[in-house]
C-alpha cells in the first residue's frame with residue numbers, strides 16, 4: 001500500500017519526536033518530583049506547604065492549560081521558548097507533581113522504625129535518605145512510576161495543539177493532506193501502542209531485576 | 214551486679230513529662246540508672262513504658278523535666294536560662310552512648326546482615342570496609358549469628374533478626390542498651406535465644422534498661438524492677454521483694470493477672 005510507503009518516514013519522525021520529548025520530560029520530572037517530595041518533609045510550615053501547593057496545582061490543571069500558560073503566558077515573564085522546549089518543560093512540570101505523590105507514598109510505606117534505628121546509631125539524615133530510604137523506595141515505586149511514564153506519553157499528544165511535530169500532530173497533518181482519516185490515525189495509534197508496550201516490558205524487567213537483588 | 218547507692222547514676226531522669234496532644238502520658242517520672250545496672254520496666258499496656266524509653270532516647274521530645282547521661286542533658290540545650298531543641302548533630306552526640314533495640318527489630322531489609330551491622334561503623338565512625346567487617350564479625354559472633362552474615366533479614370527467623378539488631382546496636386559500643394519489648398514479637402520457642410544473649414550482656418556488665426513482659430527475665434536478671442501504671446512509677450525495688458511482696462494493689466493485680474495467664 002502506497003500510503004505506508006509514502007508516510008512511514010514522516011510517521012517515524014513523529015514517533016521519534018514523541019520519544020525524545022517524553023524522555024527529556026521524564027528526565028526533568030523525576031528529580032523535580034523527588035525534590036518536591038523532600039520539601040514535604042522539611043521542618044517548618046512554609047516549604048512543605050509550597051510543595052503541597054505545587055502537587056495540588058499540577059494535579060488540578062489539565063496538561064493543555066499548563067502548556068498554554070507556558071507557551072502564551074511565558075513571554076510575559078520573559079520565558080520565550082520554541083514549541084518543543086515548552087512542551088518538554090510543561091510535560092516535565094506536570095509529571096513532577098504526579099511523581100512527587102508516588103515518591104511520597106513510597107517513602108511513607110517504609111516503616112518509621114527503620115529510620116529510628118538508623119538515628120539511634122547516629123547516622124545523619126542525608127545518609128539515611130541515600131542508603132536506607134531511597135534504595136527501598138525506588139523498588140517500591142517502579143511499577144507506579146512506569147505507569148505514570150505511560151500516562152505522560154499519552155498526555156504528550158496535547159503538545160500537537162501548540163504545534164509540536166510529535167506523533168499526533170504528524171497524524172493530523174497526514175490526515176489533512178490525504179483526506180484519509182482512518183489510516184493515519186490507525187498508524188498513529190499503533191505506534192503509540194508499540195511504544196507503550198515497550199515501556200511496560202522494560203518496567204517488568206526492572207521490577208524482576210529489583211526483586212532478585 | 215548491684216549498683217552502689219553512693220555511685221553517681223549514669224542516667225538521671227527528673228520529673229519527666231510527656232504529652233501527646235492534651236493527654237499526658239508521662240506524669241513526672243524520676244528514675245536513676247547506675248553503671249552495670251539492669252533495670253526492667255513492667256506495667257500494663259498503655260502505661261507509658263515505651264514512651265519513657267523513647268523519651269530517654271529522645272525519639273520523642275519530652276515536654277518537661279530532664280534526662281541526663283553522665284550529667285549531659287539529652288535533646289535540649291540550655292542557653293541564657295532558656296531551652297532549645299538540640300540540632301541533628303548535637304542530638305547524635307547526645308545519643309552516642311545509647312544503643313536501642315526495638316520490638317520489631319527494624320533491620321534494613323535491602324542490606325545483608327553484615328551490612329546492617331557495619332553501616333553505622335562505616336558512616337558514623339568512618340571505618341574502612343575491612344575494619345568495619347572485623348568488628349561486625351565479632352558482634353555477630355557474640356550473638357551467635359556469624360554463620361548468617363551474608364544472608365538478608367527476610368531469610369532469618371524472628372529470634373535471629375533480633376539478635377542481629379542487638380549486634381547492630383552493640384557494634385557502636387554503646388554505654389547503655391535500651392530494649393523495648395525485645396521478645397514480644399517472637400514466636401514463644403524463639404524467645405529464649407534472645408533472652409540468653411541479653412543475659413550474657415548483663416553478666417558482662419552492660420547497663421541495660423529493658424521494657425518487658427518476661428517476668429522470668431525480670432526476676433532472674435534485673436537488679437531493679439520498676440512498675441509503671443498510667444504514666445507514673447508506682448513501685449520500684451529489687452525483683453525478689455517486689456514480686457514476692459508488692460506494696461501496691463495495682464502491682465498485685467498486675468502480677469495476679471500475669472500468673473493466671475501463664476498457667
Ligand SMILES: Nc1ncnc2c1ncn2[C@@H]1O[C@H](COP(=O)(O)OP(=O)(O)OP(=O)(O)O)[C@@H](O)[C@H]1O
Pocket residue numbers: 233238256257258259260261262263264265
Ligand atoms: N505517637 C503517639 N501519639 C499519640 N499517643 C500516643 C503516641 N504514642 C503513644 N501514645 C499513647 O500514650 C500512651 C502510652 O503509650 P506507650 O506506648 O508508651 O505504652 P506502653 O506501656 O509501651 O504499652 P504497651 O505495653 O502496649 O507497649 C498510650 O495511651 C498510647 O496510646
Ligand SMILES: [Mg+2]
Pocket residue numbers: 262263264394
Ligand atoms: Mg510499648
